Amino acid sequence: MNSMMSGERPVVDGRALSVDDDGVVLVDGRRPAAGDGLGRALARSVVGDAIPADARERAITVDQTNISVIVDERLVVKIVGRWAAADRAAILLERLADAGSGDVDRLVGRVGWRHPALGESTVAIVTEYLPGADDGWTWAVDDVVEHLATGTEPDWPALLGTRIARIHDVLGRTATPSGTRAPEARRARADDALARALSSADPADGAGGARLHNRRESLARDIRSLDGTAAGLEFPIHGDLHVGQVLASPGVDGRRYTVIDFDGDPQLSSDDRERADAAARDLAHLLVSLDLVAAVAQRRVGRADTRAFEWSDRAQAALLAAYRAELSRPELFDEALVPGFRAEQLVAELHYADRFLPVWRYAPDAAITHRHRPTDDHPEAPWTPPPFAPTST
Template identity: 70%
Template sequence: MNSFDGSHPVVGGRRVSVADDGRVLVDGARPAAGDGVARAIAALVVGDLPADAPERAIAVDQTNTSVIVDERLVVKIVGRWAAADRAGLLLERLAAGGSHDVARLHGRVGWRHPQLGDSTLAIVTEYLPGAEDGWTWAVDDVVAAVAGAPDPAWPAELGTKVARMHDVLGDAASSAGADAATARLARADDALTRAIATTDGPTGVRLRNRREALARDIRSLPKTRPGLEFPIHGDLHLGQVLASPDAAAPDGRRYTIIDFDGDPQLDAADRERADAAARDVAHLLVSLDLVAAVAQKRLGRADPAAFAWADRARAALLDAYLAALARAELFDPHLLPGFEAEQLAAELHYAAGFLPGWRYAPDAAIAHRYASTNETPEDPWTPPPFEPTST
């Protein structure tokens, strides 16, 4: 791995530093496309880059800064010290394991800081022209399925891909420890408590009417075996799956899993901890329900056919995962109900704090999947008006 040294290394003619709060800065500002830093990093990794290779920003909100260089490389520059250490290590392990389910890793660039130690400054991966994330391509497919098109085959393909990813990363699996069940229960209980405390209005009524059903699934966690844990993806949902054109694929698409930074709602220490394979699977299953909700927003109506598709997609994904997983001991299906309930609660809490326009999606999934006590009169879930940029 190539590395820069010093507290203020010069990269591409720019001074890179770490602020007191951990932010990585380029000449005192956040790294950005056009400042030349991404190009210099890419050249260090691949070696054959033109001196005037263009830089182009990836126009999404990110903790880190990702820049397309020369229309063939993606350079992810960390936004905070140590923010990409986890992703870099996991991508290296997947590359060493021959994985084709993630973006090809060209390399990562380190930073030896005299006070802070060694960390990752940037990761360089292949660029996938024409790629879209699952909040676009998957929603398109669900809308088409509701209109009568055949069900897409990608849920099963994703199940197979995740199984292969877990088989590689599971080489580092070890016993979760006797306190694992208690820790899982505490984390899930906290997620539900925070969701209840921060969710109001009709969504809050529907949530409270299903609090006992969610809590019942969460209470199943202490009844499970500790099992095995290893460094999983940690934030696996359809938004982390890119679809790019591929004429050789049966459906004309290549599906690529991205973003191994871990769950952004956890602090850095918790993101670094090993976890159960079932958490990745649960998060992906939940995201199928969330995509069904987004599709209903796109359609402008609540349509049971969207969740009927989600039922079929969930079954196809899980069946394919189980069939492809070589290390069956890595996965405990009994963890799924508790992890799914926790993730839906976490989605609501995330929406309350960061993205209020998103809460309709977990609201829809909870209303669909969990029985209501009808303790408080509630309105049926309906999607908000469709706005192309609101999801």
């Protein structure tokens, strides 16, 4: 069920919503927050009295562009931080819901806002709450740590490949030709990402900067491979696909895996997030995240352990094989794009760490060091994980 409010300052349960000159959504002149009652009121506008008027709210305590509130331990209400920030996700989740997808968080409804100056947009998305759910930076890392200790091989890489294929089959129904300049644009975007990463890395530091600069030619070689690829097809992909966007929750027959957060890549501009893209980008991002899981697992055990990346090699092969086997429209996936997209995502992870989360840099550093052959241009130390701190990743 959906609901719609109208006006420049609509009132929801006694609270006035507004949009400031920078596009920030405010409630009574402040940013929304868990506990202020807005999440509960928006949920009730969608489901009515199924949610009590005094239902409890609590925040989802992870860094987010938007504000997500758990209401009554039954629903998650994602309230946009900026005007139009949830439009993309709302459209894609509705499309997947109409197709009966069980691979994504179940859409309960959304709240629209018809603004006299800004037009119509989604202000909140209401989805099911999954009790006991963890994201992949917890459950996937736990499984790899367990693998290093006992040899137990996780089965979920193939399950993820199957789920992503089914999601792409639905979203790919609107696929269109990418255009003859697509290879050129992809190469330019990836070149840009590599240049940004190199510019902030000191090749004389003997550590991460030296390791990156020693692998710049290997990374550039994979990026250059984008020149020889076909334009192919594009459609609205997930756009920010990694294991952290996969929740694992208790299910009847074991774990249930649910893909969340279709807002697109937060490092891109809003216009770029809205653009269609190749399915291979989602796959490349997910594959890179398995290498990052391997790096985090090594940090957890307190040592470099090549078996973690050996696991990642097997996991990536299993994920790709399952994806290919399940995808009903193989023309959606051009595997020749994966090496270039992977190289771009690895250096984009470095750039993200440099800008927002420096303690994260060790993970893409590990993956690049493992995946790319070095030159001996700069003296470098072997990669080793930093000391483990539970709250730092």
